[in-house]
Amino acid sequence: MNTVSTANSSTTTPPAAGGDPDGVVLEARSLVKEFRAAGGRRFGHAATFRAVDDVSFELRRGRTTALVGQSGSGKSTVGRLMAQLHPLTSGEILLDGQPVHAVRGKAFTRYCGSVQMMLQDPFASLNPLHRVEHVLGRVLRIHGHARTPEEVREQSLALLERVNLRPSTRYLTRFPHELSGGERQRVSVARALAAQPRVLLADEPVSMLDVTIRREILDLIDTLRREERIAVLYITHDLGSARAYSEETLVMYHGKVVERGPSEQVISDPQHEYTQRLLAASPDPARRLAR
Numbered sequence: 001m002n003t004v005s006t007a008n009s010s011t012t013t014p015p016a017a018g019g020d021p022d023g024v025v026l027e028a029r030s031l032v033k034e035f036r037a038a039g040g041r042r043f044g045h046a047a048t049f050r051a052v053d054d055v056s057f058e059l060r061r062g063r064t065t066a067l068v069g070q071s072g073s074g075k076s077t078v079g080r081l082m083a084q085l086h087p088l089t090s091g092e093i094l095l096d097g098q099p100v101h102a103v104r105g106k107a108f109t110r111y112c113g114s115v116q117m118m119l120q121d122p123f124a125s126l127n128p129l130h131r132v133e134h135v136l137g138r139v140l141r142i143h144g145h146a147r148t149p150e151e152v153r154e155q156s157l158a159l160l161e162r163v164n165l166r167p168s169t170r171y172l173t174r175f176p177h178e179l180s181g182g183e184r185q186r187v188s189v190a191r192a193l194a195a196q197p198r199v200l201l202a203d204e205p206v207s208m209l210d211v212t213i214r215r216e217i218l219d220l221i222d223t224l225r226r227e228e229r230i231a232v233l234y235i236t237h238d239l240g241s242a243r244a245y246s247e248e249t250l251v252m253y254h255g256k257v258v259e260r261g262p263s264e265q266v267i268s269d270p271q272h273e274y275t276q277r278l279l280a281a282s283p284d285p286a287r288r289l290a291r
């Protein structure tokens with residue numbers, strides 16, 4: 001599959017020849033996100049709740065960074081900020097070193113050409129009225145990777161092969177309800193790949209799947225990371241898979257990153273009291289998934 005840079009947005013510039021020596025594709029700098037708090041106004045001002053508080057990190061080519069934390073710690077909000085689905089309260093997101101301002105319209109489409117998001121619920125993220133060929137064809141056309149029906153079909157089949165949905169011709173004409181949960185999530189991966197992105201934001205991509213299927217999907221994402229040099233943000237509450245599938249782990253608590261470092265180190269020797277509690281609450285904190 002072609003992994004050409006698609007950073008042709010007016011908000012971005014392509015990397016310098018040879019690329020960033022550190023391989024940084026997408027960077028979060030001091031991200032803050034406040035939501036209006038439930039319960040209205042205080043002291044005459046709208047009360048706000050800070051879901052993300054001064055979060056910074058870098059996503060590098062061919063590497064996976066895990067964002068872990070308990071429910072409500074702010075992980076998904078970080079993912080949505082990086083995907084440009086929420087405006088920032090403050091802070092900055094940089095793609096190829098260039099600030100990305102809250103993008104809409106065509107600029108948003110161009111941003112999605114570089115940064116794709118994958119959600120945990122494949123039932124909700126795939127339109128039940130559309131066949132797989134429509135789902136993939138739409139993305140291929142929007143990003144200009146296929147134009148004619150023949151090109152769309154050929155590339156869609158190649159994408160299905162890439163995510164191990166074989167025979168691909170059979171999957172092309174299926175509706176989401178004709179697929180298993182794991183197959184649906186493979187279609188979600190294929191849809192993300194159709195944009196030829198350089199960054200994949202995977203928000204709990206396996207939490208709704210049967211345990212037996214989880215590893216298959218995580219292995220697939222890991223293969224793409226390695227072979228296509230995609231930068232992956234892996235959002236999860238599962239410390240075992242963060243350890244197995246990411247080089248770096250960030251631990252979030254109440255909107256802040258309280259600990260970060262090489263995954264092996266963070267999970268085998270946590271320094272922060274919250275990470276220690278998270279590990280203690282994990283069903284098998286010492287678990288290490290075989291690769």
Ligand SMILES: Nc1ncnc2c1ncn2[C@@H]1O[C@H](COP(=O)(O)OP(=O)(O)OP(=O)(O)O)[C@@H](O)[C@H]1O
Nearest residue numbers: 035036051069070071072073074075076077078237
């Ligand atoms: N659109 C919104 N409006 C108001 N509050 C929100 C909004 N989105 C998220 N929040 C709040 O922000 C906090 C962080 O939510 P977020 O979904 O980022 O957590 P999370 O760590 O991803 O949790 P989970 O693992 O359960 O998905 C929560 O308290 C949530 O209620």
